[in-house]
């Protein structure tokens with residue numbers, strides 16, 4: 001058998017026309033991960049594609065992804081509380097995506113302005129000609145130049161097409177690549193597991209331009225930002241990045257989990273890398289909770305002004321009463337709103353945790 005060829009069963013979903021492909025020769029049915037339709041495999045659906053050089057295997061199973069999703073639902077502060085009752089997670093899909101590994105060294109020079117807050121004393125005079133001294137905080141900008149150099153090794157998606165949603169495509173960038181995860185590709189690693197596989201349809205060059213360049217720029221900028229001293233405020237950041245590739249891209253198959261689900265006829269998603277390191281997704285939002293929290297935060301912010309106005313009004317009656325009222329109202333509102341926001345979020349979280357516990361027993 002030719003080891004440079006990967007034999008796939010490939011067919012178009014009868015319902016949504018997505019391309020489905022598997023490495024398993026003996027599969028007779030393929031369920032579409034996008035719409036759930038079960039498609040029959042007939043004899044004429046085989047396709048040979050170039051085999052990848054290396055593969056990163058799944059370190060997680062479907063129940064790990066399920067647990068990840070449930071924890072994700074609990075962790076989202078504004079997720080609707082009936083998410084566990086209303087949402088059905090069908091069509092949970094493990095997929096191998098084609099990605100090029102780009103390795104090498106980059107060298108970036110950058111320039112920017114760094115802002116530092118400074119307190120200055122301003123001497124002036126008041127209406128009656130007396131000298132006054134005022135404190136004023138100003139931001140002083142100083143130019144800063146530097147170089148950022150490091151090795152890079154990251155994976156970029158070698159596929160373009162409607163089989164991968166934009167969220168999933170973007171998410172592939174965050175795959176936490178480490179050399180220890182990869183191994184030499186062997187077709188036997190894929191058989192009998194029901195993985196969806198996408199063969200690559202972008203070459204090294206096209207993938208580099210579509211994803212690689214911006215990923216490398218991002219890495220070099222992150223390193224530059226970490227080097228800038230006292231850099232709480234940075235503006236006019238410009239950088240010029242050159243790179244020296246060690247390989248011009250080695251083709252990998254990289255494991256991911258994804259699921260698309262519905263709530264009130266709206267579509268949401270959860271994605272996880274096949275190692276189980278990172279999870280990402282969207283959930284239906286409880287608009288009332290968002291509004292309640294926003295209003296409380298507003299009240300907390302305006303509390304100082306409410307206190308000042310009340311203080312001034314009371315000042316004409318009694319100085320000490322005014323002062324006490326001012327402090328009590330200002331601090332009271334500040335702490336009350338902060339406590340109330342925390343309590344709203346926590347109560348909602350407890351409801352979701354309980355629903356999750358009920359589900360898993």
Ligand SMILES: [Zn+2]
Nearest residue numbers: 013016032035
């Ligand atoms: Zn389909």
